[in-house]
Amino acid sequence: MQNQTKDTNGNKKIRIDKDTFETIYQMYWEKVYAVCYNNIREIEPAREMVQDIFKSVWERRHELELENVNNYLIRSAKFKTFEYIRNKVSQQQHICIKYQDCTHSSNCTEEKVLFNNLKEKVDILVDTLPCQCRRVYKMSREQGLSNKEIAAALLISERAVEYHITKALSVLRVNLSNYSS
Missing domain, CATH: 1.10.10.10 (Winged helix-like DNA-binding domain superfamily/Winged helix DNA-binding domain)
Structure with missing residues (x-):
């Protein structure tokens, strides 16, 4: 990727622009989707998570400088699935309490x-x-x-x-x- 800089320690950092974003999306969307889907086993929510992750990358492109895109995206996918599961469990508990028998x-x-x-x-x-x-x-x-x-x-x-x-x-x-x- 052409849009690389180096930090003070000499580590390569990738700045996100339109071209690098498209490249990153093409290279990683399938892997990110696999992480999401394998954790929740639901197609539509997994697709939405992938879109949310890449949308966040795009929206934060001016402040993001990524050393390891793969690790960043996989970690984001794991956080998204954790959040989804946590919300789902919380919602189910709320329903159980609400209709407690x-x-x-x-x-x-x-x-x-x-x-x-x-x-x-x-x-x-x-x-x-x-x-x-x-x-x-x-x-x-x-x-x-x-x-x-x-x-x-x-x-x-x-x-x-x-x-x-x-x-x-x-x-x-x-x-x-x-x-x-």
Whole structure:
């Protein structure tokens, strides 16, 4: 690739422009897709992840200087699949709690009261969050939207969505610590 520079240690760095991006895309898209697909075994989400990764590379082309493109893209694919799995598990747990059936419990009434108290406390805490943080949290946890969908709906970056969700969960964690079992 022609668009190479050297850092102070003499390591080659690749700057991204239109030509290098196209070359990188052609060389690595299949490998990145394979990493995504092999981790989640779902075609469409894997394709979306690949597009997100390359979109991010393109959007950050002015600040990116890559020493090892292969490692960078594979690491990005692993992070994307981890995020996808984490969100999917979180969403499934949320659904399980929301529709919890306590037929297996001997003290169902007590559990329902505790659950309702906890839900009320969570709702109150969520209402105290800053506006954008609250909106992002509710779209994620109540509507079950992905970070990408939230980012598109609110016209913010996926990183901003992740920041708001992390902030909301941190507030909840701190204020609900006495509810842990």
